[in-house]
Amino acid sequence: MILFLVDARDGLLPDDKELAKRLKKISNKKIILVANKADKPSVRKDIAEFNKLGLGEPVPVSAATGSGTGDLLDIVTSYIKEEGFKVKAPKKEKDKNEYINVSILGKPNVGKSSLLNKLSGEEKQIVSHIAHTTREPNDTFITWKEKNIRLLDTAGMHKQGFKNVKNKKEREALERLSVNKSLATLKNADVALLVIDITKDLTQQESKIAEAIMKNKCSIIIVANKWDAVTDRDTKHYTLEINRRFPYATWAPIQFVSAKTGEKVKKLKDLIIEVEENRHIELNDNxxxxxxxxxxxxxxxxxxxxxxxxxxxxxxxxxxxxxKFKVRIGAKDTLDESYVRYLENQLRRKFGFFGAPITIYVEKNKRIHGKHEEKENKS
Incomplete structure (x- = not known):
């Protein structure tokens, strides 16, 4: 929903017309035209000219006196009830020890430890050009905009890791331990940061990490690190490439950052909070x-x-x-998987769920075999 505010005293301005033209292109938003500073009867008479914008009848209000705000509130709440807007599921008051659990995953040398340092504002991790310098998961606790966040650093996953360990059995044991610890953090994570090196091509290993994140139903943010080393900085091009590599996670936000300079790291913190909140979206039956x-x-x-x-x-x-959503069909009916994906895509388009995983499962009704039988049961 968009409240388009115009100045009733100034009248219809060219800027109003231009902005209205742009707003009309937004097809999935309700636009309510609000004429502010309409605190005098003479001014209220003149607001009819705003009808030329083609956005419906303007709602006269005065932010200074509060006049008309009750009517505006009635219009807003009426539309919310009619559309059944998404709401956050009521949550218990978080105590001081409750955190948003964030798992940081990625191949060796993509900058996981450097990113952790920037996110926490501390130099707790050892950073090296040698793969697997950081072997043990370390929990780091931070507070951002009154939200408590626990950062779970992992050793990374790589099928050729621990090259410096000559003993084959020992090397394989360390690799298994590293992978298991990484996957263990996913089981406890609310949000997963998939860190990639934007200066290099994406690999099969990163696809496997993404699949593991999806399997564990974590919210996901793809962190394109080393953005400072990119010269063209064409985010649209790189976004298309990332989505092409991860076609099953095109709903995941992509944040371009530089763990080296700290560029956009604050924005990443905001995203962590946003995608975690989207895990709690609840839609009413209407x-x-x-x-x-x-x-x-x-x-x-x-x-x-x-x-x-x-x-x-x-x-x-x-x-x-x-x-999680349920689709109920007749006992003799079958629903193609492509239609389930269609419903998920439409859900995201309509209600957002930015960065949050969605599960849709199909359940067959044992008594109702189809539309015609449902009618027969009613008769």
Missing amino acids: ALNKFLKQAMKRVSPIKSKGTKKPYIHEFSQTQVTPP
Whole structure:
């Protein structure tokens, strides 16, 4: 929802027209036109000219006196109820010992330890050009914008790690230990930072790390490190390349940073808080019912087996943190996996879930075999 504020005293300005033109291009947002400084009857009479913007009837208010703000609030709350906007699931008050758990993952020498140093503002880790300098996971505790964050540093995963260890059995044991410790932090993590070296090509090893993050249902941020070493700085180009490599995680935010200079590290902290909060999004039944109707109207369910298209009886949220949804169909129906992915994409487009994993599972109703039988049961 966007509240477009105009000055009732100044009247319709060229800048208002230009901004209104841009706002009309945003198709998925409700725009409410608000005429401020309308504290006199003479001014209120003149606000009709704002109808020319094509954004509906302007709502007259006065921020100085509070006049009209009650009407504006009624309009806003009415729309929220109608659309069933996403809400944060009520959470218990966090005590001082509760943290957002963040796992830092990536290949050797992508800058995990340097990033940890910048995030924490301390030089606790040993940084070296030799792979696997930091072998043991270390928890670092920080507070950012009144949020407590625990950073879980890992030794990194690499199939050719620990080259300096000559004994084969010892080397393999250390490699297994390193991988196990990395995966162990994922099991306890709310957010995973996948650190990559943006100056080098992405590898299969990084794809495997990404898959492990997805499997553990962590929120994910792809951290493109060593941005200071890039000359062209074309974020659009690099974003496309990263999404091409991780097509199953295009919903993950990508933050370009420099652990060396500290560039955009503060922004990364903000992202950690944001994606963790998105794990708690809860949608009410009204929102999901309306969403399902719109999604099915846009694209009908795809049949997988049999001769008829499946009929979806219910789409509901069954879990929060992370969000989980159920699609209920008839016992004899089947729903193609591509349609489940379509529903996920539409969910993200409609409600956000920025950086948060979503699970959608299909459940068959044992009593209802399809749309026609549902009608028969009602009769």
